[in-house]
Amino acid sequence: MQMSSRMKNLLTPVIAVLLGVLVGTIIMIVSGYDAIAAYTALWNGAFGDVYFVGEVVRQVTPYILAGLAVAFAFKTGLFNIGVEGQMLVGWVAAVWVGVSFDLPRIIHLPLAVLAAGVAGALWAFIPGYLKARFRVHEVIVTIMLNHTALYVTNEIIRSVLSDGKERTDMIAESASLRSPFFEVLTDYSRMHWGITIAIICAIIMWFILEKTTTGFELRAVGFNEHASQYAGMNVKRNIILSMVISGVFAGLAGAMEGLGTFGYAAVKGGFTGVGFDGIAVALLGGNTAIGVILAAILFGGLKVGALNMPLEAGVPNELVDIIIALIIIFVASSYIIRWFIDRISKKGVK
Amino acid sequence: MEYVIEMLNIRKEFSGFVANDNITLQLKQGEIHALLGENGAGKSTLMNVLFGLYQPEEGEIKVKGETVKITDPNVANELGIGMVHQHFMLVDTFTVTENIILGKETTKGGFIDIKTAEEEVRKISERYGLAVDPQAKVANISVGMQQRVEILKTLYRGADILIFDEPTAVLTPQEIKELIQIFKTLIKEGKSIILITHKLKEIMEVCDRVTVIRKGKGIGTVNVSETNPTELASLMVGRDVVFKTEKTEANPAHEVLQVENLNVKDARGVQAIKNLNLSVRAGEIVGIAGVDGNGQTELIEAITGLRKAESGRVKINGKNVLNFSPRKVTETGLGHIPQDRHKHGLVLNYSVGENMVLQTYYQKPYSKSGVMNFKKIYDKARALIQEFDVRTPSEYTPARALSGGNQQKAIIGREVDRNPDILIAAQPTRGLDVGAIEFIHKRLIEQRDNGKAVLLVSFELDEIMNVSDRIAVIYEGEIVAIVDPKETTEQELGLLMAGSKKKEVGENANV
Amino acid sequence: MGFMDILQIVIPSTLLWAAPLILTALGGIFSERSGVVNIGLEGLMVIGAFTGIVFNLETVQVFGNWTPWVALLVAALVGALFSLIHAVATISFRADHTVSGVAINLLAVGVALFLVKLIYDKGQTDIIQKGFRKIDIPFLSDIPIIGPIFFSNTYWTSYVAIIIAIIAWFIVFKTPFGLRLRSTGEHPMAADTMGINVTKMRYIGVIISGALGGLGGAVYAQSISSDFSHATISGQGFMALAAMIFGKWHPLGAMGAAIFFGFAQSLSIIGNSLPFLQNVPSVILLIAPYILTILALTGFIGRADAPKASGTHYIKGSR
Amino acid sequence: GGGDTEEAEKEGTTGEKTEQEFSVAMVTDVGGIDDKSFNQSAWKGIKEFGEANNLAEGDGYTYLQSQSDADYTTNLNSLARKNYNLIFGVGFMMEESINEIAGQQKDYNFSIIDGAVDQPNVASILFKEQEASFLAGIAAGLTTESNKVGFIGGVTGAVIERFEAGFIAGVEAVNPDAEVEVQYAEAFDKAEMGQSIASKMYSSGVDVIFHAAGGTGNGLFKEARDLKQKNPDRNVWAIGVDSDQAAEGVVEIDGEEQNIIITSALKRVDVAVKDISEKAKAGEFPGGETSVYTLADDGVGLAPINDAVPAKADIEAKVAEFTEKIKNGDLEIPGTLDELKTFSLE
Ligand SMILES: Nc1ncnc2c1ncn2[C@@H]1O[C@H](COP(=O)(O)OP(=O)(O)OP(=O)(O)O)[C@@H](O)[C@H]1O
């Protein structure tokens, strides 16, 4: 008898990860590195002590939100490559609020977070509107807006948020997501309250898409615009809405960096990459809320752990990027993995 | 007596499900052989096996006495087997010629020699009387012409055995007449034909023999000369079927739908509906007869709010809803069975259940203050699946996996259940088997008898004749006549639909 | 600066910027026309740039002045091989095209930098000594007016790119191969019933895109950056993707779009020395190329439709 | 934290070390230790220090490369956790991270290059870049024939502004009728930007260009080499920055090698790094102080002048003259554009 499809769904990604690690090992052996040492270093660098665990969580936080942003748009048939840009504007907006007021925390922090969400939403509204109104391909528009965001935010940081400097002042304590609690808990890692926001957002996304009429409409529009229109749904509105919600998540990812990890905004020579990693996280997580969280944890762990590999094992940390990429490919190719599982489980019976 | 094709004891499974179970079909040289069966009986599958798209698990195929293995369409082509598929296999961004020569291009110095190719196409099309415009983009030509292109594809490859999978399902009466002529020419030219159709009338008219299959099993082969529609129908369905759905006299009441001086432009900006006036009363079925492309689509889209109208009035129960959003229109009491079930009728990736509430998901009890209540939704779905006997593994199955027939039943269930004052049914039985057709006609009439208004749009004259209480003939965007089905004949209707006796239908079929 | 001077500065640098984009965008076209979405172009450029530079550095003694050209060919070859990963994943293993594309991008950067560290034991390569150089095209550059503007102080690679674009146009729209390629991207099942091997066509499409992407990367690296580091290819692949869509999946269209990008870019750079742009804040000039693109798309280009079946898997017998 | 020691031991890898021996490490920005800019020369300093005190690489001295801004803090912290006594952060972008970590890891010493952090266990290192670029300006002013000189900046900011101000002052000092065309690429890693800007400047008549733009500067050299190649008689010159970039300027013109780089404005991060390390080893770590490295202490300077430059002699003379003035404080070089306005040679 065959393996239940549920079982397969669980098994496939695990196998994919193992395959990725396996190939990574082969690469290291071929190129003369000590694989064991490398993975030990990787592990220590990610979970070796509470500090690193904290750092992993810190890294996971924006990954979750960026992943959600991509996944949400995907669910409604849109490809938002613009998360990077929406994140940058969110970052700056949050810091803006963070530096320019001082209010009681209870107002200041939510206000700053809100600002980030709104900024991201507005930035994402543009491609949404152009897609809905003029059928302009959202992929180009978001790519273009990424570059635009980079230069515009740099300019704002330089000439509005500071006098010609390359970074803003630290945000006010009252706007910071950091907390002594976590610092004690994780031995001064930069872990911050953002992780709770990220989790809540994941739940919100799941709820909107799976449980609300809005989600029902968004997904319907994603699958079949004509039928949705026939069924009386407002296709244009839904396309825009989808981008906007996606943008909110992306903006919040920026807030995590601005109010949590860094506490300031600095002029950037290039993209942070978080937005693009978000695409990978979302796809790896199958565009589902829970999947995104798991994928983000995997990503964050690998990324942070990787920093330790050159120091402890003398292995270039690019190796981890390779492994991540391989894992994604294997997950995406799950069809072939399932096929093998079937073959094997069949054989098992015979 | 020699067979050009022999399919012996063919068996085909889809992951466990047996679509063809030990079916035998033998085609004689120069005959038109009908293949008859319900939706999902296994006709397309059997033919796809013959054409090399599927590989049979068991059975033997002989071509002109030789046992052959048809591993892919190439082999079929080489064996002189051509197939006109149920869902056209045309690249609609290509021109007619490009579609025909694809895979067998005439080249000059490595480049496609389009001129010569177009000549070639022109020659063949004249020889078989298949009027096409070799330079037209497929996207812009009528369904009828698209089908002629499909036929030309096979002839261009020198096929002498032609398979037609439901060719007439999508054609207008005139186009069907033309097609039947084409069949005759092809036979004269020494070809042999296998014809899949749900229309017994056509079988009686053109076919020599007919093979019937039911639920994947072969029932047998009979000579058309020795049988009759009723027998065929019961062979196919396994029970007796009534064709002429008997119905009581209509007793129309107040006007539910009033269309006044309606003007609508089509996608290309051409005036498609001109000052059209029409009214449908409670308790009657008005049938709109007309050749495809005379504005039926635009008329319906304008009424249902899917397309903006230039001017005029559309009143439902006296309330003008012209250019309201589709949602507003439906809420004023309109139900709509769309012409294209895959494009408009269903979200194929949604489960049958979700599709059942596509129009009502936002209302109680299916959702409360924006939150869906899937339990209620699937309860409802189960009920409708029961009542409208939609054949589906479960209410959670994606609509995609249902046969067109069952997809159609699902849509009708959804729309009828909302019990709208005016129900618009466009091509409600296209591509369905007699059983399904009978069922759907019954439902429409029931709706009428419950004092609701029904507007039926169909290219099938006998459907119009059978079901309607009044027939409005549409021609070039205008209602040119209102006739009583009991006092008219198909001939008369045909003429009215053609505008005038002189006018050649082929050209004003929408191009 | 006089108008002529401006043109003489803008046009050559326009073409310089455009060349890699043109080639890579063409790559995208071959892939997507065959039905395989390829957002891995960025990664393919990375591989091309890496290969071009390393090969150039290692063999410059052997090939002398021909080194950059040989390096181009090698880069194309390696790019093609690398794209096989995408092909196998998407076509044979039915991986989601976008997912695989994203992975290709990550993989390329990882592999390239990993190898750089392995080979040179540092984060970026040295600067190549023999890259593509500014030249005056013989004869053509002597033509009055257009000579100095179009054929002086320019690069061979720009013209190679343009010529390849024209060839690509012929291949895609005038040859049987092109017709079959497009058919698998529009309606694979139809292609199949016409006896066309969909899988084969799609593999070819992806491999060509790999070759062209690699070419684009190598052209960029050898005519612009002159070395390879993590920052060498940063977003050009996505610009090429945009050029492809902007050009509506048509080789000449994509070429036009790429040249448009190049023009806007170089305009934004010389902007502040143009009389009429002098007091425009530099940030405006910096974002101008991207804003202009969006406006252009919204204004007169309008919607562009991808090949119908791009991004889908073709599985015999399913509908 | 003490806990980390056992941890370091149980790992038993290169991270392990014994308490008494002094060890030093650095964290690069995304550039890496071979960015042909100051990461490189900082590493040079650490290497030299390490070798001088025969420490083992990866144990006595090491570095960590950051893949993004977010990594600075993590990297600084992991190095502290591996008990490196002195840890350098290279680049102003690391100010905050250093500030934060220094506050947490009080028993380790840190040093920030190009930035100022006010903590007892942090030594801040600044340079008088303007002095170096002033000398570069002299070279440019005396070399240009078109009296048009160019300056390509990386990203607008305090450090690059010092380069710009000093350079302009230097040009004016020796060649009042020369004008300086200034443009920023707003990126340190966009060679193509550098190339296009250079291309524009050269074809608008500029014949000497100085860059303070890291990797973006490679574009400048590329353009200059190309132009020279194409027309060997043409007068195209470039000036390098940070370390002596002469190697980047080599062009081979029918057999013989020429070089389009006049000289480079040196910013001896290596000197500073070595200096601080030695002080720290000797127990005189200048914690809480900001050390400014100048021409006087060879913290900045000018690379040897290219022999091919016609004005070599006068340049060297003038450079010597002004170096003198600057060293003994007779001349204060403007470090901002405002100071530049009020700057005069007397
Ligand atoms: N690709 C497929 N995968 C799985 N099952 C299939 C597939 N194609 C057909 N089937 C099954 O085989 C049965 C026969 O399908 P087939 O297309 O032959 O029906 P048909 O007789 O052509 O119906 P219709 O008259 O509606 O065209 C269907 O009921 C369906 O369940």
Ligand SMILES: Nc1ncnc2c1ncn2[C@@H]1O[C@H](COP(=O)(O)OP(=O)(O)OP(=O)(O)O)[C@@H](O)[C@H]1O
């Ligand atoms: N992807 C699929 N998986 C399983 N069964 C399928 C699939 N596609 C089609 N089928 C089955 O194939 C049979 C025929 O499908 P088909 O679309 O030909 O039905 P149909 O009634 O002919 O619809 P149409 O109105 O398009 O003619 C149906 O019974 C359907 O269940």
Ligand SMILES: [Mg+2]
């Ligand atoms: Mg069928």
Ligand SMILES: [Mg+2]
């Ligand atoms: Mg059918």
